[in-house]
Amino acid sequence: xxDVLFVAGMVAFFVLMAVFAVGCExxxxxxxxxxxxxxxxxxxxxxx
Amino acid sequence: MGLNDAAQLVILIVALAVAIPLxxxxxxxxxxxxxxPLDRVFAPLEHLIYRICGIxxxxxxRWRTYALSLxxxxxxxxxxxxxxxxxxxxxxxxxxxxxxxxAPLAFxxxxxxxxxxxxxxxSGETAMSVxxxxxxxTVQNFVSAAVGIAVAVVLMRxxxxxxxxxxxxxxxxLVRTVTRILLPISIVAALILVSMxxxxxxxxxxxxxxLAGAHQTLTTGALGSQExxxxxxxxxxxxTNANSANPFENPTGFxxxxxxxxxxxxPFSLPWTxxxxxxxxxxxxxxxxxxAVLWIVGSVALMGFEAGGxxxxxxxxxxxxxxxxxxxxxEGKEIRFGAAPSALFGASAxxxxxxxxxxxxxxxxxLGGGVALTNMMFGEVSPGGVGSGLYGMLxxxxxxxxxxxxxxxxxxxxxxxxxxxxxxxxxxIYILIVPAVVLGFSAGSIxxxxxxxxxxxxxxxxxxxxxxxxxxxxxxxxSAFAGFSGNTTWFNTTLxxxxxxxxxxxxxxxxxxxxxxGRKQATPPSAGTLPTGTGLFATLLVGVTVIIVGLTxxxxxxxxxxxxxxIFHS
Numbered sequence: 277x278x279d280v281l282f283v284a285g286m287v288a289f290f291v292l293m294a295v296f297a298v299g300c301e302x303x304x305x306x307x308x309x310x311x312x313x314x315x316x317x318x319x320x321x322x323x324x
Numbered sequence: 325m326g327l328n329d330a331a332q333l334v335i336l337i338v339a340l341a342v343a344i345p346l347x348x349x350x351x352x353x354x355x356x357x358x359x360x361p362l363d364r365v366f367a368p369l370e371h372l373i374y375r376i377c378g379i380x381x382x383x384x385x386r387w388r389t390y391a392l393s394l395x396x397x398x399x400x401x402x403x404x405x406x407x408x409x410x411x412x413x414x415x416x417x418x419x420x421x422x423x424x425x426x427a428p429l430a431f432x433x434x435x436x437x438x439x440x441x442x443x444x445x446x447s448g449e450t451a452m453s454v455x456x457x458x459x460x461x462t463v464q465n466f467v468s469a470a471v472g473i474a475v476a477v478v479l480m481r482x483x484x485x486x487x488x489x490x491x492x493x494x495x496x497x498l499v500r501t502v503t504r505i506l507l508p509i510s511i512v513a514a515l516i517l518v519s520m521x522x523x524x525x526x527x528x529x530x531x532x533x534x535l536a537g538a539h540q541t542l543t544t545g546a547l548g549s550q551e552x553x554x555x556x557x558x559x560x561x562x563x564t565n566a567n568s569a570n571p572f573e574n575p576t577g578f579x580x581x582x583x584x585x586x587x588x589x590x591p592f593s594l595p596w597t598x599x600x601x602x603x604x605x606x607x608x609x610x611x612x613x614x615x616a617v618l619w620i621v622g623s624v625a626l627m628g629f630e631a632g633g634x635x636x637x638x639x640x641x642x643x644x645x646x647x648x649x650x651x652x653x654x655e656g657k658e659i660r661f662g663a664a665p666s667a668l669f670g671a672s673a674x675x676x677x678x679x680x681x682x683x684x685x686x687x688x689x690x691l692g693g694g695v696a697l698t699n700m701m702f703g704e705v706s707p708g709g710v711g712s713g714l715y716g717m718l719x720x721x722x723x724x725x726x727x728x729x730x731x732x733x734x735x736x737x738x739x740x741x742x743x744x745x746x747x748x749x750x751x752x753i754y755i756l757i758v759p760a761v762v763l764g765f766s767a768g769s770i771x772x773x774x775x776x777x778x779x780x781x782x783x784x785x786x787x788x789x790x791x792x793x794x795x796x797x798x799x800x801x802x803s804a805f806a807g808f809s810g811n812t813t814w815f816n817t818t819l820x821x822x823x824x825x826x827x828x829x830x831x832x833x834x835x836x837x838x839x840x841x842g843r844k845q846a847t848p849p850s851a852g853t854l855p856t857g858t859g860l861f862a863t864l865l866v867g868v869t870v871i872i873v874g875l876t877x878x879x880x881x882x883x884x885x886x887x888x889x890x891i892f893h894s
C-alpha cells in the first residue's frame with residue numbers, strides 16, 4: 277500500500293511540475309514568431 | 325586559527341585559482357557549440373549513446389520541451405531508484421544481506437539522490453547493497469550533477485543568444501556533461517583517492533578482533549569511485565554513515581584538502597565558463613568574485629569560531645593549539661584533521677550544496693553552526709552546487725540590476741537583455757519558494773508532538789536542528805546537523821517533498837527565464853545601462869544576497885544559533 281502511495285505521489289509531482297511549466301509559459305508569453313532555432317548567432321560584440 | 329590552518333586555506337585558494345581558468349575554459353569549449361578538446365576520444369562514445377537512445381545530436385529544443393525532457397528523465401530516474409531499493413535483496417552484489425529498504429526511506433533516499441541533495445536517513449554500511457550503491461546512488465550522483473549543470477548552461481544561452489526560439493538539447497547537454505566533465509575528472513580523482521588509502525573493492529564487510537578483545541565490523545566496497553563523484557558533483561552522499569569522517573573515505577589531511585578542492589572546483593569554474601561564453605570575462609569575474617567573497621568570509625568565520633574552543637567546557641580547560649594538542653572545539657571532530665580544517669570542510673560543503681561532512685555539524689559552536697546554516701540559506705550560491713550555484717547567482721544578479729534600476733533610475737538590463745515584468749515575476753517566485761518550504765515545514769514540524777519527538781536537544785539548539793534539516797533538504801544540500809531522528813514516516817515524507825520542490829520549481833523557473841531572455845534582442849549599452857562586469861556590481865550582488873537572506877531568515881537565526889550563543893556566554 278505504501279509503495280502505491282509513494283509511487284503515485286512521485287508521478288503526481290512530476291505531472292504537477294509539467295503543468296507548472298505551462299503556467300510559466302503563460303507568464304512569459306509564447307510569442308517567438310520572429311525567432312529562429314539557435315538565434316542570430318553569438319553574443320554581441322561588446323557587452324560592456 | 326593557527327598558521328597550519330591558514331596555510332591550508334591559502335593552498336586551497338591557490339589550487340582553485342590554477343584550476344578555474346583551465347576547467348572553466350574547457351567547459352566553455354564543451355558547451356560553446358564548436359569543436360572541443362578530445363573530440364576524437366569522446367565523440368565516438370557520445371554518438372554511440374545518441375544512436376542507442378535515438379537522440380539527434382544537432383537537435384534543439386524550446387525551453388518548455390527542454391523542461392519536459394528534464395522532468396521525464398528525472399521522473400523515470402526516481403522511480404527506477406525507488407524500485408532498486410525495494411527489491412535489492414533479490415538482486416546480485418548484496419554481500420551484507422541488506423534486505424529491502426522500507427518504503428518511506430526508499431522514497432526519501434530516491435528523491436534525495438535524484439535532487440543532488442543526498443540527505444541520508446540510513447546507514448550506508450547496513451541499509452544499501454553494493455549494487456544499489458553502484459548502479460543506483462552513484463549513477464544518480466553523476467546524472468543529478470549533470471542536470472544541474474545543464475540548467476545553468478541553458479540560462480547562459482538565454483542570456484547570450486538573440487532572438488532564439490530554442491535553448492539547446494537537454495539530452496545532448498546531459499550526455500556531454502557526463503562524458504566530458506564528470507566522468508574523466510572522477511576517474512582521475514578516484515585514482516588519487518585510492519592511492520592515498522581510500523578503499524575500493526567488492527568484498528563482504530570484514531570482522532576483526534580489536535586489541536581490547538572486542539569484535540568490530542569494517543566497511544568494504546567501492547568507496548573510492550563513489551567518493552570522487554560524491555565530492556565533484558557536490559552530492560555528498562557517502563557510502564558510510566560517518567561520511568568523510570570515516571578514515572576509509574577520507575584517510576589523511578591531504579585527502580581532506582583534496583576533497584574540499586573537489587567540492588569547489590566546478591562551482592567556481594562555471595562563472596569563468598560564463599565569462600568565456602558571453603565573450604566578456606569581466607561578467608564572469610564579477611559573479612565569481614561575489615561567490616568567492618561569500619565563501620571566504622563564511623570559511624574564515626567558521627574556522628575562527630571552531631578554532632576558538634568550546635565555551636561549554638569548564639573554565640581553565642586548555643583548548644589552545646600546541647605541538648602536543650590539536651586545540652579548538654574538538655567535540656565531534658577527527659583528530660587527524662583538527663578543528664579549523666574540519667570547519668573549512670563544513671563551510672565549503674554547506675556553501676556548495678554538498679551533503680558531505682568530515683565532522684559533526686551538531687557539535688559546531690553555536691555561531692559556527694549558524695554559519696553553516698546561513699551558507700545554505702543563501703540559496704547555495706557561495707559558490708553553490710554544480711550548476712545550481714551559477715544559475716542561483718545569475719537570478720540574484722537579475723534581481724540586483726532590477727533593484728539598482730529602481731534605486732537610481734537605470735534601465736534594468738543584464739548582458740543587454742531587458743529585465744522586464746515577466747522575468748521579475750519568475751525571479752520573485754524563485755526567491756520566495758524555498759524559504760516558504762523551509763519555514764513552513766519547520767514551523768509545522770516543531771508545532772507537533774511527532775515533529776518534536778525527533779529532536780534530541782531542547783531549546784534553541786533543538787530549533788536549530790529542525791530548521792537545519794529543512795534548510796538542508798530544501799536547498800538540496802544534504803548535510804545533517806545530527807541530533808535529529810529523521811528516519812520516520814513524517815520526516816522521510818516531508819523532507820522528500822522539500823527536496824523535490826526545492827529542486828524542480830527553481831529549475832523550471834530558470835528554464836523559463838532562459839527561454840524568455842533568449843527570445844529577446846540584445847540592446848546596445850547606453851549611458852543608462854548599469855555596468856555588470858565591475859567590482860561595484862559584485863559588491864551589490866553580495867549585498868543583495870545578504871539582505872535577502874537577512875530579511876527572510878534573521879528571526880529564526882536569532883531564536884536558534886544566536887540565542888544559543890548568548891546562553892553559552894551568559
